[in-house]
Amino acid sequence: MSTTRAVATAGKTNAAAATTVTTTATSVTTLHxxxxxxxxxxxxxxxxxxxxxRTGAAGGIAGCMAKTVIAPLDRVKILFQASNPQFQKYAGSxxxxxxxxxxxxxxDGYRGLFQGHSATLIRIFPYAAVKFVAYEQFKHVLMPTRTSENHVRQFIAGSLAGITSVLVTYPLELVRVRLAFEIRKDTRIGIRSICSQIYSEPAASRRVLFHFPLRNFYRGxxxxxxxxxxxxxxxxxxxHALSEFCRNRLSELTTDPSLVRGKLDGRGQKRRAPLKTWAExxxxxxxxxxxxxxxxxxEVIRRRMQVYGALDPARFVGIWETTRTxxxxxxxxxxxxxxxxxYLKVTPMVAVSFTVYNRMKLLFNVD
Structure with missing residues (x-):
């Protein structure tokens, strides 16, 4: 009898222990x-x-790397667009x-090729960061699922992202253009002196009752x-269209699918396989x-308007007059x-920008 009781008691103890283990395992799994x-x-x-x-950091780094690659070309392009008298003879070929x-x-040596680049980097990091973050946000709102993606919505998302980034960083862009436009052998032109010059320029319109100098930073x-x-x-x-074409029709241009197989993006769908670097x-x-x-x-009209203040600080020239001129x-x-x-500038710049951005997203584990 005592032996039977002992066995029964041991059975109950083991069952309770098993239940405890199961409960613990379930709790650990749930917590995990x-x-x-x-x-x-x-x-x-x-x-x-x-x-x-993370998305902003990826975009900012991509923008800085892209702009550094083409900085000398950017300087020459601004001088051509703004019809700098000393460089007009070189334009057109x-x-x-x-x-x-x-x-x-x-x-001015290598410094001359990169004049204004410090202002470019100060501007481009927040510009690119805001642009890519805004694009991801607008894309998520307009295209919450893969089936809702189409060309019109892609265009709208990109346009809204571009406008958002411009509104946030435009004053820095104006300072950068002015720095790149200046050609003076006798003095060094710095960011502080350019900002002072822009701030001191006359009002944008005579019809404005009160002069707000900060408006000058939004010329163009x-x-x-x-x-x-x-x-x-x-x-x-x-x-987006070319990337999807390569993934769907030219799958050999993508990296090993096993690198991303089974991983989900922010919308709970399979992550798109990244393109090979050269294809990207x-x-x-x-x-x-x-x-x-x-x-x-x-862009030509914008550059002209941005530098008119440096050519003739006493006169403001609007968009229609610039176009007519x-x-x-x-x-x-x-x-x-x-x-x-x-083309020489934008082609490598956009290529590097998108490529670095997509690689940084993988590194930062964002989609």
């Missing part, structure tokens, strides 16, 4: 799943601060690009926005070239002056 869900949400929820910070760069080197804003709509829209649209560069370059062609006339001087060709160097 909760931690995974929390981590996934923190990294992939597009509205979370962690996602915004491929050889003129290199002759102008050589002249800059003779005047309207043609910038007008040009940004087709540029950013076409750029993001073309990059080609897709980005084509996107930049197409977008540059569509939006270039607006360009037409009188050079007709249709005037709106595309410097487009050749624009």
């Amino acid at each position: 799943n909760t931690e995974q869900e929390t981590t996934h949400k923190r990294y992939h929820d597009k509205h979370s601060a962690n996602y915004v910070i 491929w050889s003129g690009i290199f002759q102008a760069a050589r002249q800059l080197y003779i005047l 804003l309207m043609p910038t926005i007008a040009g940004m709509v087709p540029y950013a829209g076409v750029s993001f649209l073309t990059h 560069l080609v897709v980005g370059g084509l996107s930049g070239a197409i977008a540059q062609t569509v939006s270039y006339p607006f 360009i037409w009188i001087q050079n007709r249709f060709r005037g709106f595309f002056v410097g487009l050749t160097i624009g």
Whole structure:
């Protein structure tokens, strides 16, 4: 009898222990799943601060690297677009690009080729960060699922992202252009002196009752926005379309699918396989070239308006007068002056920008 009781008691003890182990295992599994869900949400929820910070960092780094690659070309292009008297003789030919760069080197060494680049980096990091973060946010709102993606929504998301980034960082862009436009052998032109000059320029319109000097930092804003709509829209649209074409029709251009198999993006769907680096560069370059062609006339008008304050501080020139002046001087060709160097600049810049951004997203584990 006592033996039977002992066996029964041992059985109950073992059952209780098994129940405890099972409960503990279940609790551990639940905790682990909760931690995974929390981590996934923190990294992939597009509205979370962690996602915004990581996406912004990826975009800012990509923008800085892209701008550094083409800084000398950017300087020459601004001088051509703004019709700097010392460099107009070089405009209009491929050889003129290199002759102008050589002249800059003779005047001020390597520093001359990168004049204004410090202001560029100060501007481009927040500009690129805001642009890519805004694009991801607008894309999430307009296209919450893969089935809702289409060309019109891609264009709208890209355009809105471009406009947002311009509104946030435009004053820094104006300072950068002024720095790049200045050619003086006797003095060093710094950011402080350029800002002081812009701030002191007269009011934008005589009809304005009160003069707000900070408005001067937004000279050329309207043609910038007008040009940004087709540029950013076409750029993001073309990059997405070409990338999807390569993934669907030319799968050999993607990296090993096993690298991302089974992983989900922020919308709970399988992550797109990244393109090989050279294919990503080609897709980005084509996107930049197409977008540059569509939006270039607006960029020429914008550059002219931005530097008029340096040429004649006592007079403000608006968008329509600037357009009319360009037409009188050079007709249709005037709106595309410097487009050749624009291709040389934008093609590698956009290629590097998209490529670095996508690689940084993988590194930072964001989608």
